[in-house]
Ligand SMILES: Cc1ncc(C[n+]2csc(CCOP(=O)(O)OP(=O)(O)O)c2C)c(N)n1
């Protein structure tokens with residue numbers, strides 16, 4: 001008998017996924033689940049699901065879950081964490097959810113230094129509602145509401161959340177990662193782990209921004225979509241750690 | 249003898265909440281309710297509680313959602329424009345059946361309106377306020393002592409029915425000072441096995457309001473409706489003031505009920521058989537009380553600090569059997585004793601049925 005090297009993390013449920021083929025949400029769920037397993041915190045973890053394609057995250061993560069209103073994840077997480085200061089609390093949010101309608105909630109959670117972890121999935125588009133422009137949509141990127149591409153003179157340039165949140169003075173862990181190669185996936189996992197460790201050590205707020213693929217709304221086959229991240233998103237959204245708490 | 253304190257309505261409410269076991273408060277400043285968050289900021293830490301000043305009312309109510317979902321007794325307070333912003337969260341709280349207490353110290357509207365006392369949010373609060381088929385329990389006290397009693401009751405009802413309870417006051421009730429005593433009771437907090445506290449030794453708990461399958465959502469809504477009719481059966485509250493032999497009834501709650509009481513006393517001295525029906529629960533509206541007196545009623549006068557909102561519930565209750573007339577002031581103006589008395593005198597005719 002061979003050694004079992006790949007199995008479902010305990011923090012993921014045995015539910016078949018509803019995500020499109022090649023969607024990054026699945027792999028990002030898995031990384032989060034592996035980290036929760038490795039830190040042994042599953043039984044004290046409360047996850048906050050977003051409104052977006054990941055709204056059913058509560059069916060995938062094998063821990064207690066709350067579903068928040070669109071963009072309000074960090075406020076909901078604040079409520080949970082203040083009541084249960086020893087719990088591990090994370091939000092999982094798309095770029096419409098976090099960077100548009102929920103921008104105030106995430107910035108203020110960071111400012112207060114809420115000891116929560118935010119998993120921010122930037123796929124440069126609104127997935128669930130059918131591919132409209134997000135605040136993170138690249139200049140000239142076509143979406144259903146920017147049919148000729150995002151025009152800078154009308155809609156400006158996309159928001160850089162990781163950079164913006166690193167200007168908040170309260171200590172926190174902020175990183176941007178991606179999933180377009182196995183090497184990047186490994187790096188991403190390290191960042192997720194550091195983010196959760198920041199929370200476990202009580203060092204402050206943590207956020208990991210993922211550059212993620214939405215092949216369906218980008219109109220690209222899955223492999224091309226991963227290449228599109230590397231070619232188009234990475235130059236505008238540089239990867240790396242933007243902020244690490246001093247005492248980490 | 250229980251100790252008496254001279255307290256402002258807002259402070260008494262905050263103190264009562266703490267004594268009722270509320271340990272979490274999320275707020276955002278707005279006149280005329282600032283004494284509540286300020287009191288909480290000062291006194292919650294003394295009992296191991298947490299006060300957070302949120303970035304907005306939207307955030308505050310969603311913090312309430314998270315805290316309520318984690319099983320805590322939790323409260324937020326605001327005034328009209330802020331309550332409008334909270335409606336998104338209130339709808340989600342109702343959908344997810346989370347217990348919490350929300351205070352609205354109403355000010356005049358619409359829009360930014362003014363900061364003087366009003367009752368113009370009655371429609372909003374008694375019809376749910378946000379989107380979807382839902383209700384809140386809405387309680388409208390008329391004195392500082394009743395603010396205290398209703399605050400205790402609100403936390404109890406919220407937990408019992410897993411429903412948001414809204415306390416409806418106004419700037420006048422919040423600012424006025426009266427002697428109060430706090431009930432000497434030990435607070436019982438029911439177990440909340442549904443709360444998200446970490447899934448050790450039990451299956452996963454999920455707090456949510458999403459039901460994409462229409463049949464499932466219909467089932468959920470019917471379950472909510474069943475709960476609402478149970479509440480309507482069991483939780484109607486009202487005061488009947490000098491109603492025993494009355495035939496001319498003022499209907500008023502909160503601040504206007506205080507005026508109505510003194511008007512009724514004076515009218516009686518003039519030989520007018522006036523009485524006051526004072527709804528305390530605004531939802532459920534205490535329609536049962538009307539049945540006791542409707543046979544001898546010749547007219548109902550609703551007295552409100554609005555352009556006429558509760559009058560619709562009175563009309564629904566009376567259902568055309570007796571005339572219902574309205575008197576009110578709006579914009580933050582409190583109706584004057586002598587104007588209400590004059591209105592009552594005009595209504596004291598014998599030809600209502602003829
Ligand atoms: C208040 C409110 N506004 C709008 C919507 C509709 N809506 C659902 S998901 C979504 C955006 C999803 O995009 P994103 O957050 O980027 O997540 P993705 O689906 O791409 O993972 C919107 C606008 C909503 N549910 N609630």
Ligand code: SF4
Pocket residue numbers: 018019020022023024025053123127128213214215216217
């Ligand atoms: S629409 Fe995009 S984000 Fe949503 S599941 Fe499909 S690929 Fe993923």
